[in-house]
Amino acid sequence: MLWIVLGIFTYPKSNLQTMKNLLLFVIALLCCIQISAQIKRETFESRYLNSTREFKIKLPENYDPESELKHPVIIVFDGEYLFEPVNGQVSFQTHFDEMPESIVVGIIQGKERFYDSYFDEVSGLPFESGDRFYKFIDQELLPYLDANYNTSKFKVAVGHNLMGNFINSFLFHEKPVFQAYINLSPDFKGTMSQNVATRLEWLEDDIFYYMATSDKDIKGIRNIVQETHRQLKGIDNQELTYYYDELKGDSHYQLVTGALSKAMDRIFELYKPLDEKELNEKVFPYEGTLDDYIVDRYKRIDDLFGIYKPISEKELEQLITVAEKREDIESVYKIGKLANKLNPESSFGTYYMAQYAEKLGKTKKAVKLYESALTLEDMAHIDRDFIMSHVEGLKFVEDDTETDEDDDEEN
Numbered sequence: 334m335l336w337i338v339l340g341i342f343t344y345p346k347s348n349l350q351t352m353k354n355l356l357l358f359v360i361a362l363l364c365c366i367q368i369s370a371q372i373k374r375e376t377f378e379s380r381y382l383n384s385t386r387e388f389k390i391k392l393p394e395n396y397d398p399e400s401e402l403k404h405p406v407i408i409v410f411d412g413e414y415l416f417e418p419v420n421g422q423v424s425f426q427t428h429f430d431e432m433p434e435s436i437v438v439g440i441i442q443g444k445e446r447f448y449d450s451y452f453d454e455v456s457g458l459p460f461e462s463g464d465r466f467y468k469f470i471d472q473e474l475l476p477y478l479d480a481n482y483n484t485s486k487f488k489v490a491v492g493h494n495l496m497g498n499f500i501n502s503f504l505f506h507e508k509p510v511f512q513a514y515i516n517l518s519p520d521f522k523g524t525m526s527q528n529v530a531t532r533l534e535w536l537e538d539d540i541f542y543y544m545a546t547s548d549k550d551i552k553g554i555r556n557i558v559q560e561t562h563r564q565l566k567g568i569d570n571q572e573l574t575y576y577y578d579e580l581k582g583d584s585h586y587q588l589v590t591g592a593l594s595k596a597m598d599r600i601f602e603l604y605k606p607l608d609e610k611e612l613n614e615k616v617f618p619y620e621g622t623l624d625d626y627i628v629d630r631y632k633r634i635d636d637l638f639g640i641y642k643p644i645s646e647k648e649l650e651q652l653i654t655v656a657e658k659r660e661d662i663e664s665v666y667k668i669g670k671l672a673n674k675l676n677p678e679s680s681f682g683t684y685y686m687a688q689y690a691e692k693l694g695k696t697k698k699a700v701k702l703y704e705s706a707l708t709l710e711d712m713a714h715i716d717r718d719f720i721m722s723h724v725e726g727l728k729f730v731e732d733d734t735e736t737d738e739d740d741d742e743e744n
Contacts, residue, residue, distance in 0.1 A: 390439075391436070398482075403484060403639055405489065408475075410440055426597055442496075449496075449499070457528070459499065467499075485639030486639035487637065494554075498521050498522050500514055514543065517545055535570070541576075542576070544577050544578075546558040576595070624671045646676070646713075649671070669688075669689065683705050684703070707724075
């Protein structure tokens with residue numbers, strides 16, 4: 334491990350990206366080793382395939398079957414070699430709260446891969462044995478997972494090469510089977526790429542679509558992926574979130590790890606906590622009070638991923654900072670009210686409502702709110718001594734002219 338880290342600083346610049354990708358692979362591999370004991374194998378008797386199929390499944394670290402908490406499902410095709418890289422990447426990103434805790438399912442295909450991916454030479458869509466495998470996924474495996482695990486409505490398909498072509502067939506349901514598609518160097522067959530472009534143009538459901546190739550990819554695959562990208566990048570459809578990467582220096586198989594990292598990072602971008610980029614580019618210029626911004630943001634997380642994620646006090650504090658920069662005292666007050674609603678035991682909301690009253694010159698009301706904050710749980714960045722000294726200072730200020738009736742109306 335040490336020689337890889339040192340290598341990043343000693344390798345020529347032309348090889349730096351390769352070393353970074355190798356380091357990412359090693360980190361993902363170490364994650365896989367740590368969690369390998371938590372992976373279980375299951376078998377499923379398929380009516381459509383008339384055979385028993387095996388799959389690996391990795392549940393979130395603190396998975397509780399009795400909990401109401403739901404988890405996105407990531408279906409990994411070619412699970413015998415693609416499951417570990419996907420699982421390692423998911424474990425890595427969930428550890429840092431970069432994506433929600435997810436259920437990862439790897440379908441073991443082995444020698445059946447040729448039959449599973451069998452396609453119509455004209456359309457590129459599943460045909461005969463490929464169609465039976467399609468129905469196994471859609472009508473047997475996914476319903477089984479929904480019935481036996483705490484799954485959310487958000488499902489991700491990951492496919493490489495031939496299975497990259499195959500996963501696109503799930504787009505052509507009236508309501509697409511998966512909500513996100515990770516195409517790793519997909520070997521598009523027949524008119525599949527044109528069909529995909531047409532389908533994505535007329536989507537009526539939120540879809541994330543990711544596609545990657547490399548300058549060292551198999552030439553025929555790279556060419557058709559690039560042509561498909563030229564078609565997709567021009568699509569104007571608000572329901573489509575499209576991402577494309579062309580990696581440098583990676584072969585057809587090496588590109589998997591780097592592309593997976595980018596794909597997961599982008600698909601679950603909305604899930605991440607607020608960062609400086611979002612605060613500067615979206616929050617600061619937002620037209621309206623900032624409590625509406627954060628509530629709408631988290632409602633979209635719920636709508637898209639089918640999971641509940643609580644708004645953190647740290648994010649509310651970030652919004653307060655932006656509101657103060659905007660000289661937007663109305664947002665300060667409404668964020669305080671929202672904080673009280675989210676966590677009535679914390680002094681956070683009451684403290685900032687007190688600040689709002691103070692800035693409006695309503696000293697009596699501000700003092701009452703500050704004193705109320707003293708009876709609640711402390712905040713990490715504001716201690717009781719600070720509030721007490723501030724209250725004492727305000728008591729020397731001449732009382733304002735507000736009445737108790739005015740106070741009651743604001744509450």
